[in-house]
Amino acid sequence: xxxxxxxxxxxxxxxxxxxxxxxxxxxxxxxxxxxxxxxxxxxxxxxxxxxxxxxxxxxxxxxxxxxxxxxxxxxxxxxxxxxxxxxxxxxxxxxxxxxxxxxxxxxxxxxxxxxxxxxxxxxxxxxxxxxxxxxxxxxxxxxxxxxxxxxxxxxxxxxxxxxxxxxxxxxxxxxxxxxxxxxxxxxxxxxxxxxxxxxxxxxxxxxxxxxxxxxxxxxxxxxxxxxxxxxxxxxxxxxxxxxxxxxxxxxxxxxxxxxxxxxxxxxxxxxxxxxxxxxxxxxxxxxxxxxxxxxxxxxxxxxxxxxxxxxxxxxxxxxxxxxxxxxxxxxxxxxxxxxxxxxxxxxxxxxxxxxxxxxxxxxxxxxxxxxxxxxxxxxxxxxxxxxxxxxxxxxxxxxxxxxxxxxxxxxxxxxxxxxxxxxxxxxxxxxxxxxxxxxxxxxxxxxxxxxxxxxxxxxxxxxxxxxxxxxxxxxxxxxxxxxxxxxxxxxxxxxxxxxxxxxxxxxxxxxxxxxxxxxxxxxxxxxxxxxxxxxxxxxxxxxxxxxxxxxxxxxxxxxxxxxxxxxxxxxxxxxxxxxxxxxxxxxxxxxxxxxxxxxxxxxxxxxxxxxxxxxxxxxxxxxxxxxxxxxxxxxxxxxxxxxxxxxxxxxxxxxxxxxxxxxxxxxxxxxxxxxxxxxxxxxxxxxxxxxxxxxxxxxxxxxxxxxxxxxxxxxxxxxxxxxxxxxxxxxxxxxxxxxxxxxxxxxxxxxxxxxxxxxxxxxxxxxxxxxxxxxxxxxxxxxxxxxxxxxxxxxxxxxxxxxxxxxxxxxxxxxxxxxxxxxxxxxxxxxxxxxxxxxxxxxxxxxxxxxxxxxx
RNA sequence: GGGCGCGUAGCUCAGCUGGUCAGAGCACCUCGCUUACACCGAGGGGGUCGCCCGUUCGAGUCGGGCCGCGCCCACCA
Numbered sequence: 062x063x064x065x066x067x068x069x070x071x072x073x074x075x076x077x078x079x080x081x082x083x084x085x086x087x088x089x090x091x092x093x094x095x096x097x098x099x100x101x102x103x104x105x106x107x108x109x110x111x112x113x114x115x116x117x118x119x120x121x122x123x124x125x126x127x128x129x130x131x132x133x134x135x136x137x138x139x140x141x142x143x144x145x146x147x148x149x150x151x152x153x154x155x156x157x158x159x160x161x162x163x164x165x166x167x168x169x170x171x172x173x174x175x176x177x178x179x180x181x182x183x184x185x186x187x188x189x190x191x192x193x194x195x196x197x198x199x200x201x202x203x204x205x206x207x208x209x210x211x212x213x214x215x216x217x218x219x220x221x222x223x224x225x226x227x228x229x230x231x232x233x234x235x236x237x238x239x240x241x242x243x244x245x246x247x248x249x250x251x252x253x254x255x256x257x258x259x260x261x262x263x264x265x266x267x268x269x270x271x272x273x274x275x276x277x278x279x280x281x282x283x284x285x286x287x288x289x290x291x292x293x294x295x296x297x298x299x300x301x302x303x304x305x306x307x308x309x310x311x312x313x314x315x316x317x318x319x320x321x322x323x324x325x326x327x328x329x330x331x332x333x334x335x336x337x338x339x340x341x342x343x344x345x346x347x348x349x350x351x352x353x354x355x356x357x358x359x360x361x362x363x364x365x366x367x368x369x370x371x372x373x374x375x376x377x378x379x380x381x382x383x384x385x386x387x388x389x390x391x392x393x394x395x396x397x398x399x400x401x402x403x404x405x406x407x408x409x410x411x412x413x414x415x416x417x418x419x420x421x422x423x424x425x426x427x428x429x430x431x432x433x434x435x436x437x438x439x440x441x442x443x444x445x446x447x448x449x450x451x452x453x454x455x456x457x458x459x460x461x462x463x464x465x466x467x468x469x470x471x472x473x474x475x476x477x478x479x480x481x482x483x484x485x486x487x488x489x490x491x492x493x494x495x496x497x498x499x500x501x502x503x504x505x506x507x508x509x510x511x512x513x514x515x516x517x518x519x520x521x522x523x524x525x526x527x528x529x530x531x532x533x534x535x536x537x538x539x540x541x542x543x544x545x546x547x548x549x550x551x552x553x554x555x556x557x558x559x560x561x562x563x564x565x566x567x568x569x570x571x572x573x574x575x576x577x578x579x580x581x582x583x584x585x586x587x588x589x590x591x592x593x594x595x596x597x598x599x600x601x602x603x604x605x606x607x608x609x610x611x612x613x614x615x616x617x618x619x620x621x622x623x624x625x626x627x628x629x630x631x632x633x634x635x636x637x638x639x640x641x642x643x644x645x646x647x648x649x650x651x652x653x654x655x656x657x658x659x660x661x662x663x664x665x666x667x668x669x670x671x672x673x674x675x676x677x678x679x680x681x682x683x684x685x686x687x688x689x690x691x692x693x694x695x696x697x698x699x700x701x702x703x704x705x706x707x708x709x710x711x712x713x714x715x716x717x718x719x720x721x722x723x724x725x726x727x728x729x730x731x732x733x734x735x736x737x738x739x740x741x742x743x744x745x746x747x748x749x750x751x752x753x754x755x756x757x758x759x760x761x762x763x764x765x766x767x768x769x770x771x772x773x774x775x776x777x778x779x780x781x782x783x784x785x786x787x788x789x790x791x792x793x794x795x796x797x798x799x800x801x802x803x804x805x806x807x808x809x810x811x812x813x814x815x816x817x818x819x820x821x822x823x824x825x826x827x828x829x830x831x832x833x834x835x836x837x838x839x840x841x842x843x844x845x846x847x848x849x850x851x852x853x854x855x856x857x858x859x860x861x862x863x864x865x866x867x868x869x870x871x872x873x874x875x876x877x878x879x880x881x882x883x884x885x886x887x888x889x890x891x892x893x894x895x896x897x898x899x900x901x902x903x904x905x906x907x908x909x910x911x912x913x914x915x916x917x
Numbered sequence: 918g919g920g921c922g923c924g925u926a927g928c929u930c931a932g933c934u935g936g937u938c939a940g941a942g943c944a945c946c947u948c949g950c951u952u953a954c955a956c957c958g959a960g961g962g963g964g965u966c967g968c969c970c971g972u973u974c975g976a977g978u979c980g981g982g983c984c985g986c987g988c989c990c991a992c993c994a
């Protein structure tokens with residue numbers, strides 16, 4: 062077993078075994094939209110798991126005579142790479158710094174961060190930073206490729222793409238410009254989800270909830286004006302630091318308790334800002350006091366109320382997550398007591414959200430506006446999935462792709478798609494139904510695909526965002542921070558009457574949503590694209606249905622009015638043996654290379670293949686040992702069957718051989734049907750189950766005949782062994798590509814992975830000999846196996862070796878089963894070392910044995 | 918709060934349209950170095966199929982209701 066990975070992966074590369082035929086017509090192509098792994102993430106045993114699943118399907122289709130389009134992509138774009146580069150090289154990007162062609166990073170890459178762990182990061186220009194990103198991703202990609210080759214993925218390595226490469230950038234930018242021309246992309250100054258540490262906009266799809274401790278504060282709002290008798294308003298909030306940003310209070314329209322307040326105005330505590338009390342049906346009467354403070358902006362509901370109730374913006378939070386300076390008394394910041402507002406706000410200004418919250422609680426306690434003590438609670442807070450602090454909502458200019466208006470159509474697309482397993486569609490529909498806004502695709506980051514636009518700078522130096530200067534197609538890909546639009550000179554950058562480049566880059570999903578176009582080279586090689594698109598299969602894990610799967614469908618729907626692929630095969634996750642999700646922070650990650658070298662690629666693939674589509678699977682080294690045993694068994698069984706083979710006959714003359722082949726035909730039919738429905742696990746189970754049975758019973762039953770019997774009977778065994786071995790080797794080929802290729806090479810021409818998938822009908826025709834009585838013969842095989850088992854049991858009970866000879870064996874069974882047994886009794890006698898076999902009519906099977914009094 | 922999935926031997930799981938379905942592998946125990954295989958082979962013990970109703974001649978298998986676990990989503994003030 063050892064060394065097969067190196068031997069055969071080199072051979073496959075040399076022979077182009079998995080090369081895609083670019084001349085293949087569309088109907089003979091099976092195109093796979095491979096997930097480009099995030100190569101800055103750590104290699105994970107989950108990669109082995111899900112990529113094996115895809116490879117199983119690819120190998121099956123290829124053996125069905127289909128040309129499989131199976132490229133590999135690397136997702137090197139985006140924040141994970143930036144973060145890794147920062148840590149790895151000890152740098153941070155500062156776009157205001159000019160490019161330094163002689164720059165060398167403070168850390169020697171070969172020594173990683175260990176060289177100077179505590180050093181301050183060095184600021185570098187954007188081009189230098191991007192160069193470091195490219196340097197690092199290049200080495201990361203080599204590590205991944207090495208793993209994939211060792212694992213035996215049957216990808217065509219001549220078609221590799223990256224999500225940051227020129228091809229992806231060109232396609233991504235061209236697609237963006239297409240959306241812009243059709244009004245499907247737009248920019249807007251609007252409240253945006255914002256990560257204060259990365260200082261970038263993030264998308265709804267990149268959010269996750271985390272449970273965090275907090276506190277509920279009951280706060281009094283005084284009535285505005287002089288009406289002493291008017292009621293005061295009580296609200297409850299977890300975010301008192303945003304009271305300065307309060308623009309309204311809202312109650313449910315039917316809430317009797319608030320009836321007196323609604324329509325009046327109240328004053329914010331400390332700041333004395335007049336805010337109206339309004340109604341909105343979304344308010345939950347049961348929650349808190351039934352009265353909610355609306356701030357610009359505390360959460361997404363605030364945004365909704367702000368929009369629907371036509372409220373003003375009063376923003377206190379800066380992009381760095383600190384409270385900005387506010388000119389109390391100026392328009393929009395009117396106060397009943399400007400001096401008091403100023404002195405209160407002085408305690409908050411420049412503070413982080415958490416600091417400001419603590420200060421605010423003290424201030425409210427001093428002023429008496431806090432009712433009772435803050436009540437500690439644990440609540441879910443939204444985080445950017447890669448972030449450290451809760452997301453905030455700040456107003457900024459961002460690019461969006463229209464999403465919400467396509468919701469209905471996207472649901473319909475989801476129903477058009479074949480989901481494997483089918484219930485995964487529910488997650489997609491949940492997500493589409495829950496969309497709360499269009500997709501924000503701009504990020505205030507550096508390592509990504511830039512927006513291919515510039516903006517004119519008018520004579521007064523103002524940037525005219527509403528009149529973007531569009532890059533010409535032949536310029537793509539462009540980097541507007543260094544490239545110059547056609548109508549301008551480089552010297553005009555940033556000058557009045559000149560231009561500026563759009564400073565942002567696209568969300569990584571804005572490019573990843575185009576993987577079918579990138580892999581198929583849309584707009585670059587239209588002949589290729591027409592042969593592969595729409596693709597056949599999108600394999601991916603269930604956690605990125607809302608991102609990758611959703612956005613890919615959206616882009617394809619808008620651009621081509623079609624699905625990007627016909628099938629989506631959803632993999633589960635790998636859990637650790639305690640059923641916890643594996644993660645670096647838990648320290649429960651198993652590194653895949655170690656796994657492959659310890660157990661072998663076939664064994665690891667076996668374990669992966671036992672994970673059904675969509676099902677989370679616990680990591681289980683024991684299963685890999687089982688897989689290795691299966692591989693070894695196939696090796697040994699093949700060795701037995703193929704060594705010193707008597708001459709093959711043309712036909713299967715022996716009933717036992719025919720029956721075995723008939724069963725095999727049924728297994729082939731089952732495995733084929735399962736694979737057609739993406740149920741590779743079932744295909745493996747059925748094949749494996751029958752293969753062990755075949756080794757334990759059939760091979761034992763025919764062993765004697767193969768060595769000793771008359772030429773014609775032996776010729777039938779030879780023929781049966783050749784047929785069955787060939788079929789087993791091909792059935793196992795998708796799962797155990799290395800060992801099957803090895804055993805195939807012993808006696809066949811070419812690669813097993815280019816061999817034709819076994820045909821159930823053809824096998825069955827071998828089983829129907831001229832005088833074949835199929836039902837009777839299949840029963841014969843079953844009864845023979847039963848008798849053999851009973852004989853073994855008797856020997857085991859008597860603590861005798863299996864080779865111990867039996868002087869006399871009496872088999873009692875029904876007449877029908879005995880009739881069947883007679884057809885094959887010669888093999889049973891040899892396999893059991895039986896000297897005299899007697900058959901006795903009875904009700905059910907029972908076997909009596911007498912041991913021969915031999916030399917023992 | 919809504920949705921989805923899962924609860925079958927100590928462990929990991931098969932059981933497709935209801936009637937040899939009570940199974941497999943691992944683990945455990947016993948035996949056996951038999952000319953494919955000791956990286957092995959043969960045999961064995963072990964479960965009221967989460968709980969309660971119902972449909973049916975008959976239910977792990979269908980319907981309803983609970984309980985537990987996991988995941989996804991949510992307008993979490």
